[in-house]
Amino acid sequence: MTELDRIRNFSIVAHIDHGKSTLADRLIQLTGTVAERDMKAQMLDAMDIERERGITIKANSVRIEYPAKDGNTYILNLIDTPGHVDFAYEVSRSMRAVEGSLLVVDASQGVEAQTLANVYQAIDADHEIVPVLNKIDLPAAEPDRVKEQIEDVIGIDAQDAIPISAKSGMGIPDVLEAIVHRLPAPKGDRDAPLKAMLVDSWYDAYLGVVVLIRVMDGVIRKNDTIRMVKTKATYKLDKLAVLKPQMVDIGELGPGEIGVFTASIKQVRDTRVGDTITHERQQCAAALPGFKPAQPVVFCGLFPVDSAEFDALRDAIEKLALNDASFSYEMETSAALGFGFRCGFLGLLHLEVVRDRLEREYDIDLITTAPSVVYHLHMRDGETRELHNPADMPDLTLVDHIEEPRIKATIMVPDEYLGEVLKLCQDRRGLQLDLTYAGSRAMVVYDLPLNEVVFDFYDRLKSVTKGYASFDYQITGYREDYLVKMQVLVNDEPVDALSLMVHRDRAEMRGRAMCEKLKELIPRHMFKIPIQAAIGGRVIARETIAALRKDVTAKCYGGDVTRKKKLLEKQKAGKKKMRQFGKVEIPQQAFINALKMDG
Amino acid sequence: MEDRRHDWRNGGFGLYIHWPFCAAKCPYCDFNSHVVSQIDESRWLRAYLSEIDRLGAETQGRILNTVFFGGGTPSLMSPDLVDAILTRVRATWPMANDPEITLEANPTSVEAGRFRGYRDAGVNRLSMGAQALNDEDLRRLGRLHSVAEARAAFDIARTAFSRVSFDLIYARQHQTLDQWRRELTEALSMAVDHLSLYQLTIEDGTAFGARAATGGLLGLPQDDLSADMYAVTQELTEAAGMPGYEISNHAAPGSESRHNLVYWRYGDYAGIGPGAHGRLTLNGRRLATDTPRAPGAWLSQVEETGNGEAPRHEIALEEQADEYLMMCIRLAEGLDMDRYASLSGKSLSSDAITGLEQIGMVRRDGSRLIATAEGRMVLNAVIRELMGA
Ligand SMILES: Nc1nc2c(ncn2[C@@H]2O[C@H](COP(=O)(O)OP(=O)(O)OP(=O)(O)O)[C@@H](O)[C@H]2O)c(=O)[nH]1
Ligand SMILES: C[S@@+](CC[C@H](N)C(=O)[O-])C[C@H]1O[C@@H](n2cnc3c(N)ncnc32)[C@H](O)[C@@H]1O
Ligand code: SF4
Ligand SMILES: [Mg+2]
Numbered sequence: 001m002t003e004l005d006r007i008r009n010f011s012i013v014a015h016i017d018h019g020k021s022t023l024a025d026r027l028i029q030l031t032g033t034v035a036e037r038d039m040k041a042q043m044l045d046a047m048d049i050e051r052e053r054g055i056t057i058k059a060n061s062v063r064i065e066y067p068a069k070d071g072n073t074y075i076l077n078l079i080d081t082p083g084h085v086d087f088a089y090e091v092s093r094s095m096r097a098v099e100g101s102l103l104v105v106d107a108s109q110g111v112e113a114q115t116l117a118n119v120y121q122a123i124d125a126d127h128e129i130v131p132v133l134n135k136i137d138l139p140a141a142e143p144d145r146v147k148e149q150i151e152d153v154i155g156i157d158a159q160d161a162i163p164i165s166a167k168s169g170m171g172i173p174d175v176l177e178a179i180v181h182r183l184p185a186p187k188g189d190r191d192a193p194l195k196a197m198l199v200d201s202w203y204d205a206y207l208g209v210v211v212l213i214r215v216m217d218g219v220i221r222k223n224d225t226i227r228m229v230k231t232k233a234t235y236k237l238d239k240l241a242v243l244k245p246q247m248v249d250i251g252e253l254g255p256g257e258i259g260v261f262t263a264s265i266k267q268v269r270d271t272r273v274g275d276t277i278t279h280e281r282q283q284c285a286a287a288l289p290g291f292k293p294a295q296p297v298v299f300c301g302l303f304p305v306d307s308a309e310f311d312a313l314r315d316a317i318e319k320l321a322l323n324d325a326s327f328s329y330e331m332e333t334s335a336a337l338g339f340g341f342r343c344g345f346l347g348l349l350h351l352e353v354v355r356d357r358l359e360r361e362y363d364i365d366l367i368t369t370a371p372s373v374v375y376h377l378h379m380r381d382g383e384t385r386e387l388h389n390p391a392d393m394p395d396l397t398l399v400d401h402i403e404e405p406r407i408k409a410t411i412m413v414p415d416e417y418l419g420e421v422l423k424l425c426q427d428r429r430g431l432q433l434d435l436t437y438a439g440s441r442a443m444v445v446y447d448l449p450l451n452e453v454v455f456d457f458y459d460r461l462k463s464v465t466k467g468y469a470s471f472d473y474q475i476t477g478y479r480e481d482y483l484v485k486m487q488v489l490v491n492d493e494p495v496d497a498l499s500l501m502v503h504r505d506r507a508e509m510r511g512r513a514m515c516e517k518l519k520e521l522i523p524r525h526m527f528k529i530p531i532q533a534a535i536g537g538r539v540i541a542r543e544t545i546a547a548l549r550k551d552v553t554a555k556c557y558g559g560d561v562t563r564k565k566k567l568l569e570k571q572k573a574g575k576k577k578m579r580q581f582g583k584v585e586i587p588q589q590a591f592i593n594a595l596k597m598d599g
Numbered sequence: 600m601e602d603r604r605h606d607w608r609n610g611g612f613g614l615y616i617h618w619p620f621c622a623a624k625c626p627y628c629d630f631n632s633h634v635v636s637q638i639d640e641s642r643w644l645r646a647y648l649s650e651i652d653r654l655g656a657e658t659q660g661r662i663l664n665t666v667f668f669g670g671g672t673p674s675l676m677s678p679d680l681v682d683a684i685l686t687r688v689r690a691t692w693p694m695a696n697d698p699e700i701t702l703e704a705n706p707t708s709v710e711a712g713r714f715r716g717y718r719d720a721g722v723n724r725l726s727m728g729a730q731a732l733n734d735e736d737l738r739r740l741g742r743l744h745s746v747a748e749a750r751a752a753f754d755i756a757r758t759a760f761s762r763v764s765f766d767l768i769y770a771r772q773h774q775t776l777d778q779w780r781r782e783l784t785e786a787l788s789m790a791v792d793h794l795s796l797y798q799l800t801i802e803d804g805t806a807f808g809a810r811a812a813t814g815g816l817l818g819l820p821q822d823d824l825s826a827d828m829y830a831v832t833q834e835l836t837e838a839a840g841m842p843g844y845e846i847s848n849h850a851a852p853g854s855e856s857r858h859n860l861v862y863w864r865y866g867d868y869a870g871i872g873p874g875a876h877g878r879l880t881l882n883g884r885r886l887a888t889d890t891p892r893a894p895g896a897w898l899s900q901v902e903e904t905g906n907g908e909a910p911r912h913e914i915a916l917e918e919q920a921d922e923y924l925m926m927c928i929r930l931a932e933g934l935d936m937d938r939y940a941s942l943s944g945k946s947l948s949s950d951a952i953t954g955l956e957q958i959g960m961v962r963r964d965g966s967r968l969i970a971t972a973e974g975r976m977v978l979n980a981v982i983r984e985l986m987g988a
Binding site (some may be wrong): 524525526527548549550551552553554555556557558559561562564565568571575583 | 797800958979982
């Protein structure tokens with residue numbers, strides 16, 4: 001048990017890639033939490049996919065002991081958070097567990113969209129914020145200008161912002177001192193009944209479900225029997241530990257402390273993030289407010305390329321879901337693709353991460369169908385339905401009107417690209433809400449339909465601004481619009497996995513773009529293949545894939561038969577990545593790539 | 600249905616001898632050919648003779664129908680070397696009454712000077728690599744001879760051999776349909792009774808391959824033009840009485856390359872020399888033979904172990920069926936579906952055949968399956984369909 005005034009809890013927040021995880025490394029290293037020989041870059045990013053993509057996906061916490069200049073040793077609990085907007089939920093719930101935030105800003109980039117989003121969340125959570133200017137080792141770093149920008153754009157005092165290089169370690173001692181002196185100690189009553197917040201939970205192959213908690217009041221001890229207020233489940237603790245970042249057993253955790261326990265919990269789904277944990281015997285009076293669960297906003301179908309792999313896919317999805325409660329799935333059947341799953345994700349990056357893991361960790365080739373948002377269908381009979389899959393769109397005569405989710409998007413961009421950004425937002429049916437400048441950077445706020453953003457908006461934004469724009473969004477609500485279902489016919493047969501919901505005014509353009517893309521993506525066959533986009537029975541765009549005219553090996557003599565056979569084997573393997581529709585073979589990647597628009 | 604598995608007998612029996620050296624490497628060529636400064640012909644002769652002896656012992660009594668000296672550039676061999684090899688061949692196998700003995704030649708003046716010597720050694724058919732009938736294109740193709748030299752060599756060849764063929768490579772960089780039409784017409788006016796007309800293929804591991812990979816090698820015809828060129832080729836050769844009997848080979852009826860027909864009809868052939876492949880039926884098992892590609896490696900293996908081959912492997916029946924299909928469907932006569940079925944143990948998919956018939960890619964003639972003119976242009980796709988790939 002540690003005295004409250006010797007504890008500091010904080011999250012590290014920043015725009016993507018501004019150096020949160022690298023700063024966490026230095027804090028861990030300088031305090032000797034991890035032996036020098038065990039250090040590695042971004043050591044908290046433990047998942048393969050995090051290491052490969054160089055990004056943080058899951059928030060991670062570490063307990064550090066810091067002997068400060070005042071002669072006292074402090075316990076610091078840091079939570080490194082992800083920067084990408086899809087995982088904003090991880091940031092917001094992490095913040096509920098701590099009292100302060102280190103706001104990292106890359107001094108060579110300045111304030112970006114997620115910098116803003118994170119600051120607002122930190123302010124919402126009543127955090128003390130310590131701004132940190134990172135990467136000052138870079139020649140392009142402009143710490144003074146960025147300080148000014150923080151004050152202008154965010155409106156917080158940045159005079160005491162700490163210049164550092166998380167890479168070289170410069171300025172890290174100042175950060176440690178600031179944590180101790182500028183962030184508040186937690187509050188709490190040791191003698192009150194136990195009240196702890198369930199911050200996160202994950203599945204560990206050896207330990208089962210591990211639960212991360214922050215104790216507010218009271219004391220939790222090994223072997224206690226606890227009760228989860230929302231789920232009403234009771235468990236006897238098996239293990240109580242702190243993360244350094246490996247688990248180190250501890251006898252008890254008191255107010256202000258952060259740690260983990262295990263208790264023979266089977267599934268991550270049996271725990272509710274934000275739930276209140278108390279003792280079975282002596283329960284706390286009022287539960288914590290809890291958090292809204294993360295809602296999947298993007299849905300798509302995942303089908304095995306080889307339909308014989310359906311069972312393997314189901315096993316893989318169930319296993320992944322054990323550890324990722326923000327991802328939902330249900331079985332789906334498609335006329336074109338057979339059996340698969342309709343899955344819901346927090347965003348497109350989340351979708352990609354899950355798909356990558358399924359393909360690599362479980363070795364299943366997948367067809368991913370067009371991502372869709374959740375529409376609200378208001379039926380003539382007064383009923384309201386959710387539509388997750390355009391293929392399930394009921395007969396139009398039964399539908400009174402359709403609503404789609406809208407977002408508030410914040411884009412920060414150097415002013416020379418502003419025109420491109422405004423054009424992109426207008427093209428995507430956006431309504432401008434705000435436009436302000438901070439130096440030569442513009443901040444644009446748009447109300448946009450999520451369905452125009454979900455798929456390739458971010459890629460397009462990056463490409464029209466040469467990577468200089470940043471983007472953040474929140475869902476704001478639902479609004480009615482003139483939405484229709486567009487079908488795609490390949491060789492005169494509808495391919496349900498390619499149908500999507502579009503705004504009527506954009507349908508011709510989307511239809512043309514899709515037909516053109518499919519024409520590039522589907523290889524020539526021995527016969528010509530018409531490709532059509534249609535609304536209802538009406539064709540709105542068409543293309544034709546010309547018949548293959550020439551594909552023959554010129555020379556084939558005695559030794560060549562072996563070579564030719566190898567080539568055929570290769571083609572056979574390539575064909576495994578295709579799916580047969582009637583007489584036409586469609587490559588696995590076509591389903592998703594057909595949606596990419598060049599404009 | 601009678602058992603047609605053993606039809607390799609009807610395919611005849613041929614001997615392929617690979618000579619792996621060239622005066623210079625052509626930028627498009629991925630044959631097993633090498634440029635060296637010195638060749639010890641006597642060492643090579645001993646190795647060839649030793650291999651002939653070894654294979655002869657295994658195939659004793661088989662009647663040899665054809666011999667083919669291929670390369671590389673066999674016209675760099677001295678006539679004495681060719682003579683010594685053929686003498687041993689004749690002493691080893693009983694020869695068919697009218698054996699076909701072909702040698703590949705490059706048409707430079709030096710080589711033309713040896714043509715009569717080859718004839719005296721027993722070669723009775725010459726296959727000449729003319730490649731193009733205009734000097735600029737010959738230079739682009741990295742050839743060491745001019746059109747004039749090729750014509751001169753060709754004239755010598757015609758007096759020395761009753762059967763002469765030459766090769767052209769078309770669908771070259773910047774070549775138009777009309778240019779090819781004129782060039783082919785000219786070639787047909789020179790031709791004796793056989794022509795090999797290959798569309799330029801960009802092969803990995805060649806100089807052209809590397810240039811194409813980095814975006815060089817501009818002006819190659821795309822699908823449609825190359826298809827038109829192929830169609831014109833079929834049309835003109837047919838009109839000249841030398842129809843295509845195989846994808847890239849044209850002959851007056853009866854003048855087809857019998858050696859190459861052994862390959863396409865999936866008969867038996869022995870392969871000698873670096874990188875030479877063979878298909879041999881021994882004791883009722885069909886074997887694939889193969890040798891090291893590097894000339895030095897092959898030579899020393901023969902010298903040290905008395906056997907130039909890599910370990911042989913038996914070709915399973917279904918694999919034989921696939922090989923038969925891939926080779927024989929290249930011929931204008933088509934393949935024998937009964938033979939295919941006895942090899943593979945099952946018939947070709949009738950759905951696949953019907954589908955291909957409906958789109959005009961194949962036709963049936965009794966038990967034969969024949970690729971149509973359209974089908975031949977996309978034969979790889981036809982084969983994939985038939986093999987269910
Ligand atoms: N030059 C320089 N590079 C840095 C510094 N700090 C971090 N980086 C680099 O910036 C990149 C991103 O660093 P991370 O620590 O992964 O950033 P992050 O904020 O955790 O990123 P996300 O978790 O994906 O949001 C890496 O390539 C780091 O090596 C610094 O002080 N100087
Ligand atoms: C073994 S090679 C040539 C023999 C001889 N050395 C010569 O060059 O004349 C046989 C024939 O294949 C053809 N050939 C070689 N490489 C080719 C390619 N990449 N594309 C098309 N034809 C090719 C040429 O016409 C060549 O004459
Ligand atoms: S084309 Fe003929 S001469 Fe040229 S490298 Fe190939 S084998 Fe040798
Ligand atoms: Mg990170």
